[in-house]
Amino acid sequence: MTYGWLEFFTxxxxxxxxxxxxxMCTASSIIGVIVFIRRRSLVxxxxxxxxYPGLILGAFLCSALPSFFEPALFCFLLGxxxxxxxxAVFLLQVLQNRFRVKNDAALCFVLSSFFGVGVLLAGRMQNxxxxxxxxxQTFLYGQAATMTDLYIWIYGxxxxxxxxxxxxFYHPLRLVYFDGTFASAVGFSVKKFERFFFFLLILAxxxxxxxxxxxxxSGMLIAPALSARKLTHRLPLMFWIAGxxxxxxxxxxxxxxxxxxxxxxxxxxxxxTGPMIVLLGSVFCFLILxxxxxxxxxxxxxxxxxxxxxxxxxxxxxxxxEAARLIRRNVPFTFFLLQRARQNRWMERRGSYxxxxxxxxxxxxxxxRLERLFGVxxxxxxxxxxxxxxxxxxxxxxxxxxxxx
Amino acid sequence: MIQFxxxxxxxxxxxxxFATLLQRIYLFFKGGAVTLVSDEIQCIVLLLLxxxxxxxxxxxxxxxxxxxxxxLSHTLLVGIVIAFLILRSLSGSSVFSxxxxxxxxxxxxxxxxxxxxxxxxQFLKHxxxxxEDASIGLVFTTxxxxxxxxxxxxxxxxxxxVEAIMGxxxxxxxxxxxxxxxxxxxxxxxxxxxxxxxxSVAFDPGFSKSVGLPVKGLDYLLMILTAGxxxxxxxxxxxxxxxxxxxxPPLIAGLYTRSMKKIIALSFAVSFCCCMFxxxxxxxxxxxxxxxxxxxxxxxxxxxxxxxxxxxxxxxxRKNGLTYRIFCx
Numbered sequence: 001m002t003y004g005w006l007e008f009f010t011x012x013x014x015x016x017x018x019x020x021x022x023x024m025c026t027a028s029s030i031i032g033v034i035v036f037i038r039r040r041s042l043v044x045x046x047x048x049x050x051x052y053p054g055l056i057l058g059a060f061l062c063s064a065l066p067s068f069f070e071p072a073l074f075c076f077l078l079g080x081x082x083x084x085x086x087x088a089v090f091l092l093q094v095l096q097n098r099f100r101v102k103n104d105a106a107l108c109f110v111l112s113s114f115f116g117v118g119v120l121l122a123g124r125m126q127n128x129x130x131x132x133x134x135x136x137q138t139f140l141y142g143q144a145a146t147m148t149d150l151y152i153w154i155y156g157x158x159x160x161x162x163x164x165x166x167x168x169f170y171h172p173l174r175l176v177y178f179d180g181t182f183a184s185a186v187g188f189s190v191k192k193f194e195r196f197f198f199f200l201l202i203l204a205x206x207x208x209x210x211x212x213x214x215x216x217x218s219g220m221l222i223a224p225a226l227s228a229r230k231l232t233h234r235l236p237l238m239f240w241i242a243g244x245x246x247x248x249x250x251x252x253x254x255x256x257x258x259x260x261x262x263x264x265x266x267x268x269x270x271x272x273t274g275p276m277i278v279l280l281g282s283v284f285c286f287l288i289l290x291x292x293x294x295x296x297x298x299x300x301x302x303x304x305x306x307x308x309x310x311x312x313x314x315x316x317x318x319x320x321x322e323a324a325r326l327i328r329r330n331v332p333f334t335f336f337l338l339q340r341a342r343q344n345r346w347m348e349r350r351g352s353y354x355x356x357x358x359x360x361x362x363x364x365x366x367x368x369r370l371e372r373l374f375g376v377x378x379x380x381x382x383x384x385x386x387x388x389x390x391x392x393x394x395x396x397x398x399x400x401x402x403x404x405x
Numbered sequence: 406m407i408q409f410x411x412x413x414x415x416x417x418x419x420x421x422x423f424a425t426l427l428q429r430i431y432l433f434f435k436g437g438a439v440t441l442v443s444d445e446i447q448c449i450v451l452l453l454l455x456x457x458x459x460x461x462x463x464x465x466x467x468x469x470x471x472x473x474x475x476x477l478s479h480t481l482l483v484g485i486v487i488a489f490l491i492l493r494s495l496s497g498s499s500v501f502s503x504x505x506x507x508x509x510x511x512x513x514x515x516x517x518x519x520x521x522x523x524x525x526x527q528f529l530k531h532x533x534x535x536x537e538d539a540s541i542g543l544v545f546t547t548x549x550x551x552x553x554x555x556x557x558x559x560x561x562x563x564x565x566x567v568e569a570i571m572g573x574x575x576x577x578x579x580x581x582x583x584x585x586x587x588x589x590x591x592x593x594x595x596x597x598x599x600x601x602x603x604x605s606v607a608f609d610p611g612f613s614k615s616v617g618l619p620v621k622g623l624d625y626l627l628m629i630l631t632a633g634x635x636x637x638x639x640x641x642x643x644x645x646x647x648x649x650x651x652x653x654p655p656l657i658a659g660l661y662t663r664s665m666k667k668i669i670a671l672s673f674a675v676s677f678c679c680c681m682f683x684x685x686x687x688x689x690x691x692x693x694x695x696x697x698x699x700x701x702x703x704x705x706x707x708x709x710x711x712x713x714x715x716x717x718x719x720x721x722x723r724k725n726g727l728t729y730r731i732f733c734x
Binding site: 036039040041042044045099101102103104105107108109111112113116117118119120121122123127141147187216218219221222223225226228230262271272274275276278279282285286287289290 | 412440466469470471472474475479529533535536538539541542543546548549550551553554557558643645648649651652655656660696697698699701702703704705706708709712716719
């Protein structure tokens with residue numbers, strides 16, 4: 001059983017999950033950019049875990065309905081998740097602002113306690129509605145496979161609304177997050193905007209829950225945004241790139257999970273989409289990180305040899321051990337440096353004794369002179385450039401007078 | 406015929422549970438033959454865990470590193486799987502059967518988990534200049550996804566992934582007491598050795614470095630111990646309860662005292678209360694309402710409620726708090 005690429009978009013069974021998870025991942029990565037800029041990446045983790053009790057409460061509420069049909073259950077689940085994460089945000093704010101709990105402890109505590117309440121309720125649900133319980137468990141690691149065409153419409157609407165919010169509020173968003181003081185000076189309520197930020201975050205969590213899963217959702221918020229940040233310095237481009245990476249991860253995660261289910265489990269077990277999507281997204285992110293890494297300038301090796309030349313006493317013969325003590329390095333490395341110096345004819349050797357050759361002595365003088373020059377120059381710079389000298393030749397003259405050259 | 410030991414707690418309600426417990430403890434000290442039953446095993450495991458985690462958690466909260474603990478609780482899956490694979494290849498093909506939950510695997514797993522997580526987070530932060538929270542988030546989601554992938558492919562079973570999060574407290578065995586007890590002993594021993602060091606590093610890293618303490622080494626030790634805690638608790642209660650046990654009690658204790666030793670003692674007391682309360686309540690629910698509830702969920706929920714109550718009391722007890730306004734004006 002193999003599928004072509006295009007079939008994932010046309011086949012009536014496969015197109016629901018594929019398009020659905022692409023939409024979800026794109027939406028969540030776009031919002032991930034905002035979360036990333038705001039430096040609140042771990043709040044996504046807390047809010048996504050906090051939705052779990054909401055999911056189950058939603059299902060309980062739905063069981064009180066007189067008739068049952070699946071989309072209604074789904075809407076109840078999403079609604080419950082929304083409310084639970086709003087409560088979590090509220091609690092977070094109260095803990096941090098009112099009780100001065102440290103940011104990370106508040107996040108961690110809200111995460112674990114909400115999830116714990118969820119586990120408690122889930123234990124109850126396991127006995128009363130075992131089928132729904134299993135359905136909710138798939139939200140933990142995400143499962144796109146059960147989505148029908150109807151879900152494309154639901155998620156299309158959610159996706160469009162996130163894009164709508166981000167485009168409409170793009171300018172205030174940029175203003176508040178890059179220059180908060182200016183924004184508040186202009187009269188913009190940053191506090192209100194914080195609420196809007198949390199609203200967007202909750203929206204992202206709810207949108208991505210079905211395909212990426214509650215547990216790994218924060219990966220989908222972070223990885224595309226981080227890789228976009230490394231690729232560009234411009235905000236609009238960041239949104240586009242993150243969205244594209246999200247769509248890419250959504251498609252291939254879904255593709256691979258179908259492939260894995262067929263290959264390893266002969267279709268008996270549906271491999272969860274969440275881990276695949278997150279793995280792809282973060283592998284992509286790591287690749288970009290390692291390619292875009294800024295290279296450190298290495299100290300040229302000659303520098304170490306020059307250190308030896310500088311430290312060497314003129315007209316004396318010393319052993320390797322003494323030289324090592326002079327430059328404060330270990331003996332083997334000093335030996336190596338001395339050999340390199342001999343190759344350059346700066347050093348001569350008889351037995352275990354070394355001394356500077358004429359060339360070497362000249363070289364050492366030259367180095368010391370240059371270093372002094374730069375030292376004085378840098379010193380002048382540090383004093384605000386108000387030195388007595390105007391050019392390198394003047395510096396050299398000053399130094400000669402002092403007897404340093 | 407196999408005769409099952411009758412659980413003396415069957416049919417007991419909330420207070421009956423404590424009565425039976427006291428009776429059995431009395432019997433035990435009188436020298437009677439008492440075999441442990443599942444409720445008592447739950448209690449003992451939870452108590453051992455809460456003792457060790459009160460220490461760990463107080464320091465983590467003080468150092469503001471609880472999110473790293475959260476990351477560790479996710480990455481332990483990959484640590485265990487890697488440890489399992491390494492040990493299996495070391496011991497040759499199934500001569501010594503290395504199981505996924507033997508003590509050796511778990512400890513090597515804890516070591517690997519702690520090291521991998523901390524090193525890679527630091528690497529991302531320093532080498533690639535990623536902001537700290539993003540690097541933590543990226544590392545643990547990646548490793549967790551990878552762990553789930555490995556576990557699912559190797560064991561062809563999705564169940565472990567879910568169990569790692571939820572835990573399965575009802576399936577506890579007497580052997581689990583030994584595992585948890587070993588972890589608690591190691592943690593306590595480390596604390597007796599290094600308490601001063603941990604204390605000084607937590608509150609003044611610069612000073613401790615100038616005095617010559619191995620700041621980084623102590624940090625790594627703390628992380629490895631935390632990973633050990635996550636691994637000791639995940640079979641029994643799930644990583645989730647681990648997190649709650651780690652963060653909740655020190656937070657509650659921190660509302661009332663500022664001294665480190667008092668925080669540790671108070672947080673152990675809080676988790677002790679929560680533990681007894683939740684085990685008894687779970688029995689109560691089963692007896693009275695025939696409603697089996699997971700003890701781990703009950704535990705976290707009761708801790709949550711404790712915290713809210715403590716916050717409320719704090720609000721009331723303030724100098725310009727509610728009680729003051731009502732009665733003292």
